Amino acid sequence: MIIDAHCHIWDKSIISGGFKKLIDDGAKQMGLSDPSTLYDGSIERLIREMEEAGIDKTVLLALDGHIAFTANLTYKDYNDYVANIVNEYPDKFIGFAGIDPRRGKEAIQELKRCIEELGLKGLKLWPLTGFYPDDLNFYSFYKRVQELEIPVLMHTGSGPPGTYIKYCQPIYVDKVAIDFPDMKIIMAHMGDPFTNQAISIASKNFNVYLDISAWEPVLKRVPAAFIQTLFQAKSACGIDKILFGSDWPLFVSFLSLKDWVKGIRKLKIPPPLKLMGLTDFTEEDKDKILGINAAKVLGL
Numbered sequence: 315m316i317i318d319a320h321c322h323i324w325d326k327s328i329i330s331g332g333f334k335k336l337i338d339d340g341a342k343q344m345g346l347s348d349p350s351t352l353y354d355g356s357i358e359r360l361i362r363e364m365e366e367a368g369i370d371k372t373v374l375l376a377l378d379g380h381i382a383f384t385a386n387l388t389y390k391d392y393n394d395y396v397a398n399i400v401n402e403y404p405d406k407f408i409g410f411a412g413i414d415p416r417r418g419k420e421a422i423q424e425l426k427r428c429i430e431e432l433g434l435k436g437l438k439l440w441p442l443t444g445f446y447p448d449d450l451n452f453y454s455f456y457k458r459v460q461e462l463e464i465p466v467l468m469h470t471g472s473g474p475p476g477t478y479i480k481y482c483q484p485i486y487v488d489k490v491a492i493d494f495p496d497m498k499i500i501m502a503h504m505g506d507p508f509t510n511q512a513i514s515i516a517s518k519n520f521n522v523y524l525d526i527s528a529w530e531p532v533l534k535r536v537p538a539a540f541i542q543t544l545f546q547a548k549s550a551c552g553i554d555k556i557l558f559g560s561d562w563p564l565f566v567s568f569l570s571l572k573d574w575v576k577g578i579r580k581l582k583i584p585p586p587l588k589l590m591g592l593t594d595f596t597e598e599d600k601d602k603i604l605g606i607n608a609a610k611v612l613g614l
């Protein structure tokens with residue numbers, strides 16, 4: 315089974331105001347002349363591209379960026395939006411709530427609503443909007459997350475212009491992971507460019523995982539750099555810690571979902587890296603990255 319553990323979904327009502335600016339600036343940052351391919355995050359397009367890629371299930375992430383950015387929909391609307399899609403296609407999608415823990419008591423109420431009423435199965439945190447994940451003020455929120463036994467996907471690493479990189483260093487996940495040992499945490503993007511931090515934190519904490527979303531441009535442009543980082547993650551953390559993800563639709567102009575899956579399937583250590591001691595990923599390794607590991611984290 316192939317599972318994409320990191321995917322977005324949106325339409326014009328979501329891509330408005332500050333969210334639209336994020337996408338436009340992100341497109342500029344990536345050197346895309348036309349940002350409009352990024353606006354189409356529709357379910358119809360996603361299902362089509364998942365089928366082309368042979369992806370069986372996808373995690374859809376609601377985003378609460380509303381404290382930092384304006385939008386036509388509220389963060390609660392976004393959670394409803396994701397839940398409605400999951401309800402329509404329960405075999406294909408798993409929904410994660412987007413809740414900013416700075417909302418205090420309201421965050422805890424919304425978490426309860428999302429998990430118990432809407433049927434969402436995890437939580438997405440977006441520290442790039444301006445908070446450190448290990449802020450002690452969030453501990454009562456994390457306590458509820460841990461009690462609900464849901465995984466948390468945290469953005470780590472760089473982001474689009476207008477977002478704060480300092481809060482997204484993987485080092486700020488470490489204390490949370492230690493203080494909430496039963497809360498599974500997926501560090502998005504392997505913390506790129508702070509991969510050494512991310513890998514060391516995932517290797518030290520049994521409850522911390524890494525997703526490879528947003529690495530499509532690296533595989534496309536400098537495959538050896540991607541392979542070397544992935545190998546480093548495998549060596550330090552074990553293959554079971556690495557989850558496939560795409561960050562769809564943000565990187566499709568570099569690699570389609572189909573080519574991203576194919577890229578993992580065909581991973582091969584280039585001869586110069588073999589000379590450095592890297593050994594090939596086995597078929598079992600690839601199966602684990604592409605779905606087995608995510609199935610375990612998601613409790614499927």
Ligand SMILES: [Zn+2]
Pocket residue numbers: 320321322561
């Ligand atoms: Zn993302």
